[in-house]
Amino acid sequence: MKLSPDAVTSLLTSLFPSGMIDDLAREREVVVRDRKLDVQVLVWTLIVGFAVGGEARSIGGYRRTYNGATGQDLFPSSFYDRLTPQLEQLLRDLLDYAVEEVAVPHTVAPAFKHFRDIIVADATVVRLHRFLSAFPATHPNVSGLNLYLVHSVTAQSVIAWAITDERTHESTLFKTGKWMCGRLFLLDLGFFKYHRFARVDENGRFFVSRLKRSSNPRIVRELREWRGRAIPFEGKKVFDVLGDVCRRLRFRRNAH
Structure with missing residues (x-):
C-alpha cells in the first residue's frame, strides 16, 4: 500500500x-x-x-x-x-x-514458545545523492547506503545494526556464535549460505529461510499426514514436486 x-x-x-x-x-x-x-x-x-x-x-x-x-x-x-x-x-x-x-505491539503465536527468542535479520538499501562518494553503490553514477538490522521479535528490540555502503553485502555482517543458541532465525535470500545453515544446525539452533531455485534440496521427512490420495514427498526434491502440489491446490479451489 x-x-x-x-x-x-x-x-x-x-x-x-x-x-x-x-x-x-x-x-x-x-x-x-x-x-x-x-x-x-x-x-x-x-x-x-x-x-x-x-x-x-x-x-x-x-x-x-x-x-x-x-x-x-x-x-x-x-x-x-x-x-x-x-x-x-x-x-x-x-x-x-x-x-x-520505537516498538510495534505484537503477538507471538504459541507454536513459537519452544524457542527462547525469534530473530529476524534483514537489510535495505537507501538511495543517496550521487555525489556522496563515501557510499558507493552497485550501479554507476549513484550512491547508496545499506541499513542492516538484527531484530528480536520476542523482545521487540534491535540487538545489532550497521550502516555501510551499498556494495557491502548484508550476509557478511551476520555473525554466528554462542549468542544464537535456542533462537529461531528468520532469514531472507541475502543470507542464504550452506555453511551458515550448518553452523546454525550443529549448535542446536533453528532457522527458516527462503529457498534458492538452484538448490532444490531433498525432502527427508514429512511432519504431517494428509487425508485421501496425498502425494508422497519423502525422498523427492522440492522443486520436482512443487508443480504437482500447486496444481492440486488449484484443483481443490476450483472444486469448491
Missing part, C-alpha cells in the same frame, strides 16, 4: 516526543548564533522530503520546501551552510532513537 505524503508526514512526526528535536539540536550545537533557523522545520524538511520523494529530494528542492514552510527566503549558499556535521549527528541521533526505542 502506497501512503500519501500527508500520511507519511503524520507517521514520521509521531515518532519523536515534543521538543526532542530542539533539545538534541541544542546539545549538538546545530544552532549556536543564528536564531532565525527553525531547526524543527529543517529536520522535517529533510526527513519528509526524502521519504516522500519527488522533486523535494534535491538540495534545491529541500531549500524551496523549507522556505515555503517558514516564509523565509534563504539563498542557496545560506541553506547549504546549514548542512553541517552537527546536523548530520542530530539526524543520526534521531535514527538511533527510531531504531532502538
Whole structure:
C-alpha cells in the first residue's frame, strides 16, 4: 500500500516526543548564533522530503520546501551552510532513537514458545545523492547506503545494526556464535549460505529461510499426514514436486 505524503508526514512526526528535536539540536550545537533557523522545520524538511520523494529530494528542492514552510527566503549558499556535521549527528541521533526505542505491539503465536527468542535479520538499501562518494553503490553514477538490522521479535528490540555502503553485502555482517543458541532465525535470500545453515544446525539452533531455485534440496521427512490420495514427498526434491502440489491446490479451489 502506497501512503500519501500527508500520511507519511503524520507517521514520521509521531515518532519523536515534543521538543526532542530542539533539545538534541541544542546539545549538538546545530544552532549556536543564528536564531532565525527553525531547526524543527529543517529536520522535517529533510526527513519528509526524502521519504516522500519527488522533486523535494534535491538540495534545491529541500531549500524551496523549507522556505515555503517558514516564509523565509534563504539563498542557496545560506541553506547549504546549514548542512553541517552537527546536523548530520542530530539526524543520526534521531535514527538511533527510531531504531532502538520505537516498538510495534505484537503477538507471538504459541507454536513459537519452544524457542527462547525469534530473530529476524534483514537489510535495505537507501538511495543517496550521487555525489556522496563515501557510499558507493552497485550501479554507476549513484550512491547508496545499506541499513542492516538484527531484530528480536520476542523482545521487540534491535540487538545489532550497521550502516555501510551499498556494495557491502548484508550476509557478511551476520555473525554466528554462542549468542544464537535456542533462537529461531528468520532469514531472507541475502543470507542464504550452506555453511551458515550448518553452523546454525550443529549448535542446536533453528532457522527458516527462503529457498534458492538452484538448490532444490531433498525432502527427508514429512511432519504431517494428509487425508485421501496425498502425494508422497519423502525422498523427492522440492522443486520436482512443487508443480504437482500447486496444481492440486488449484484443483481443490476450483472444486469448491
